[in-house]
Amino acid sequence: GESVGLHLPTLSVQEGDNSIINCAYSNSASDYFIWYKQESGKGPQFIIDIRSNMDKRQGQRVTVLLNKTVKHLSLQIAATQPGDSAVYFCADHTGSNDYKLSFGAGTTVTVRA
Amino acid sequence: DVKVTQSSRYLVKRTGEKVFLECVQDMDHENMFWYRQDPGLGLRLIYFSYDVKMKEKGDIPEGYSVSREKKERFSLILESASTNQTSMYLCASSNLQGQGANGYTFGSGTRLTVV
Numbered sequence: 001g002e003s004v005g006l007h008l009p010t011l012s013v014q015e016g017d018n019s020i021i022n023c024a025y026s027n028s029a030s031d032y033f034i035w036y037k038q039e040s041g042k043g044p045q046f047i048i049d050i051r052s053n054m055d056k057r058q059g060q061r062v063t064v065l066l067n068k069t070v071k072h073l074s075l076q077i078a079a080t081q082p083g084d085s086a087v088y089f090c091a092d093h094t095g096s097n098d099y100k101l102s103f104g105a106g107t108t109v110t111v112r113a
Numbered sequence: 114d115v116k117v118t119q120s121s122r123y124l125v126k127r128t129g130e131k132v133f134l135e136c137v138q139d140m141d142h143e144n145m146f147w148y149r150q151d152p153g154l155g156l157r158l159i160y161f162s163y164d165v166k167m168k169e170k171g172d173i174p175e176g177y178s179v180s181r182e183k184k185e186r187f188s189l190i191l192e193s194a195s196t197n198q199t200s201m202y203l204c205a206s207s208n209l210q211g212q213g214a215n216g217y218t219f220g221s222g223t224r225l226t227v228v
Binding site for chain 2: 009032034041042043044045046049089091100101102103104105106
């Protein structure tokens with residue numbers, strides 16, 4: 001079943017501000033986490049991932065933070081741009097042999113000009 | 114440079130029809146997956162496959178079946194379509210580890226409406 005969930009279904013952000021999207025997961029055996037971005041009419045696209053032996057990982061304008069103590073994952077987007085408007089999903093898997101991903105419900109981010 | 118191709122973007126079918134959704138990947142991935150996406154529920158796994166002619170049930174397999182006769186093709190079958198199967202269907206493929214930027218790749222989705 002689903003092991004991850006996002007705190008808020010929608011987020012409205014002013015262009016240029018930083019965005020923070022949160023995700024809580026319930027399976028303490030989860031060992032790998034991914035953030036996806038889904039634009040209208042497209043399938044989800046990989047943004048950034050993090051393994052459970054890390055607390056933080058940075059990409060281009062994005063940072064993922066992992067707090068295993070409280071089973072919390074967040075995606076930070078710096079200097080949010082109109083092209084960042086999309087639905088964002090977190091996903092995880094438990095490292096068993098099947099490599100299935102469990103997805104949260106998604107957060108719709110809208111960037112205000 | 115599309116890597117996972119779903120045969121139809123939009124599909125309208127009648128209740129009771131048998132429906133085939135096709136997915137093809139060109140990355141030589143071992144694993145393939147079918148998800149359905151509904152508002153507020155995220156992506157839910159229907160079926161997946163780790164090898165040719167191999168299939169495993171996901172979280173919501175009822176009313177669906179799958180076929181994987183070739184490594185690159187994974188078909189989702191709705192034996193008798195019902196209105197509650199109206200949804201966006203997403204196909205994905207992954208390498209063995211399913212990790213990294215190229216670990217999991219999704220198609221653009223098929224929006225199925227059953228009337």
